[in-house]
Amino acid sequence: MTDLLIIDDDKGLTQLLSDYFSGQGYNVRAVENGKLGLRAMYERQPEIILLDVTMPEKDGWETLKRIREVSNVPVIMLTARGDEADILHGFSLGADDYVNKPFSFAQLAARMHAVLGRSAQGSAADNKLSSDGLEVDIRLKRVWRDGQPLTLTPTEFKLLVTLMRHAGDVISPRDLVKEVWGAQYASEIGHVRRYVWHLRQKIEPDPENPRYIHNDRGFGYRFGSGETK
Amino acid sequence: MKTNILARVKGLVRRWWSWLLDLDVLQWALPLFLAVTAITFELIEHVPQNELDDPYFMGEIIIFGLMGPLIIRGLIVWMQQLLAAQKRAAAEVQALNRDLESKVIERTAALEQRNAELDRLNRELRDLDEMKSDFVALVSHELRAPLTALNGGLELALQSSENLPPRSRAILEIMEEESKRLTDFVQTILDVSRLEAGKFAITLGPVAVRPLVEQAAAIVLASSQRKVEWDITPNLPPIWGDETYLEQTVRNFISNADKYSPADKPIQLCACMDGDRIRISVKDYGPGISSEMSERIFSRFSRLQSAESSPPGWGLGLYLGRKLIEAQNGGIGFVSPVWEHNGIKSGSEFYILMPVAQTPEDDLE
Numbered sequence: 001m002t003d004l005l006i007i008d009d010d011k012g013l014t015q016l017l018s019d020y021f022s023g024q025g026y027n028v029r030a031v032e033n034g035k036l037g038l039r040a041m042y043e044r045q046p047e048i049i050l051l052d053v054t055m056p057e058k059d060g061w062e063t064l065k066r067i068r069e070v071s072n073v074p075v076i077m078l079t080a081r082g083d084e085a086d087i088l089h090g091f092s093l094g095a096d097d098y099v100n101k102p103f104s105f106a107q108l109a110a111r112m113h114a115v116l117g118r119s120a121q122g123s124a125a126d127n128k129l130s131s132d133g134l135e136v137d138i139r140l141k142r143v144w145r146d147g148q149p150l151t152l153t154p155t156e157f158k159l160l161v162t163l164m165r166h167a168g169d170v171i172s173p174r175d176l177v178k179e180v181w182g183a184q185y186a187s188e189i190g191h192v193r194r195y196v197w198h199l200r201q202k203i204e205p206d207p208e209n210p211r212y213i214h215n216d217r218g219f220g221y222r223f224g225s226g227e228t229k
Numbered sequence: 230m231k232t233n234i235l236a237r238v239k240g241l242v243r244r245w246w247s248w249l250l251d252l253d254v255l256q257w258a259l260p261l262f263l264a265v266t267a268i269t270f271e272l273i274e275h276v277p278q279n280e281l282d283d284p285y286f287m288g289e290i291i292i293f294g295l296m297g298p299l300i301i302r303g304l305i306v307w308m309q310q311l312l313a314a315q316k317r318a319a320a321e322v323q324a325l326n327r328d329l330e331s332k333v334i335e336r337t338a339a340l341e342q343r344n345a346e347l348d349r350l351n352r353e354l355r356d357l358d359e360m361k362s363d364f365v366a367l368v369s370h371e372l373r374a375p376l377t378a379l380n381g382g383l384e385l386a387l388q389s390s391e392n393l394p395p396r397s398r399a400i401l402e403i404m405e406e407e408s409k410r411l412t413d414f415v416q417t418i419l420d421v422s423r424l425e426a427g428k429f430a431i432t433l434g435p436v437a438v439r440p441l442v443e444q445a446a447a448i449v450l451a452s453s454q455r456k457v458e459w460d461i462t463p464n465l466p467p468i469w470g471d472e473t474y475l476e477q478t479v480r481n482f483i484s485n486a487d488k489y490s491p492a493d494k495p496i497q498l499c500a501c502m503d504g505d506r507i508r509i510s511v512k513d514y515g516p517g518i519s520s521e522m523s524e525r526i527f528s529r530f531s532r533l534q535s536a537e538s539s540p541p542g543w544g545l546g547l548y549l550g551r552k553l554i555e556a557q558n559g560g561i562g563f564v565s566p567v568w569e570h571n572g573i574k575s576g577s578e579f580y581i582l583m584p585v586a587q588t589p590e591d592d593l594e
Binding site: 100151154 | 370380473
């Protein structure tokens, strides 16, 4: 049984979450504030924590900071504040995921499953890709070049991650479409050329002489250093 | 001493000269001088010849000694009148200028006062708007926490719905449906307040049209039996826009079309070039948009139908859609009615017009 600790001052919600996750096979303990949460964490050593952001006394951020001083236990933040700045703040303090209220319990269970899976593999590094000054955080969905943040659309981000995961290999436009948009769009390879062109405008210091994404004419695209063939 | 006397004489001459040039003096002095000169000249000319009885002498005295000076005097009086009229006109112009200047100063002051008043009112309005947005955000946040418990409780109760009496199950299902609707509403209110507070970040990039429309339809119509007719031009170039908010707007169009169309009628999803832009539209077989509704359809809290029997909604989706599309330099609109059958007009078509993503010219495969 997986030990789950819920730290939230909303008694109604913690009661329902306890019932739900007990039914899912978790060993649940719920407490109503950060102080009690820290005590419960020392006593029980839970395998995962659900932590509310807005609480009296010690709020979620403060509690998370204290948790991270002593433990790497996966923490999912629960909050009614869905602003991007809040989400980034949560991740910067070491949260593993962030769920906005109102959420469905099934969705939360799926997120917990994913976080526990990642934690078991110890795969924090898998969330990050980097090459020659370009850094990608897959969990945060953020990209930096030489430390400067870049703004990509979700599809551009997916395209970049796909290319980086196959760094050094030539990927045909058809395969790229399949991976990024889905197999049903494989015939529409015209998209790829335009997407790559726009992606270069955003990520390359000099799009005319690309550093990251190269064309291998007649074959496809290749991510990584080296001359364009 | 000599220089001093010379200077005094010069000053005296200058004073006399300027006094003589004064028209009030000149009008008498000049005719008098001319009369005396002319008579003297005539006397010098005719007395030695003893021609004092000569009619020519008398005539010359009258013409040169009297008429000439009188004409000069008349001319000077006329000039004086002209000068007086000019002075009066200049004085009037000056007075008008002064009047105008004081009026301009007065009006400017009034305008400045009104501007200050407008500034103050604008500030108050902005403050009020911010307060409203803060209030809406606060209320929405406060609603989100209890909604989580409400949705979660219903989810939990319906997990083993087969063990529930049919009536209880039906009630819980209705509650779940309504709770989801309330959740959507709270989310939309939050989106609108964020948008109005300028907190929506638009990320522009290329957006492939077919995947966008198909994905939007798949999400909205996932649990619907609605038939869809597709009319998407093959190989359309990508749009230049924000894919998340574009999809949100298209989803709203599809959701409205689904809500307002009779169950047995399809909805049409179209995408094509329209001039140099791409047009994505959703056509339905609903009742169409009334003329009084058409003017405020993209305003806040404007429902497509307001009757009690009309489908549920909050009248914020199209308003949010307009704001989102305008923020991406796109256009949004509708056409209604679209169909005519046996003289009965119906249906509406909601569309967006978006710019095409720039085409790479020399990027060869």
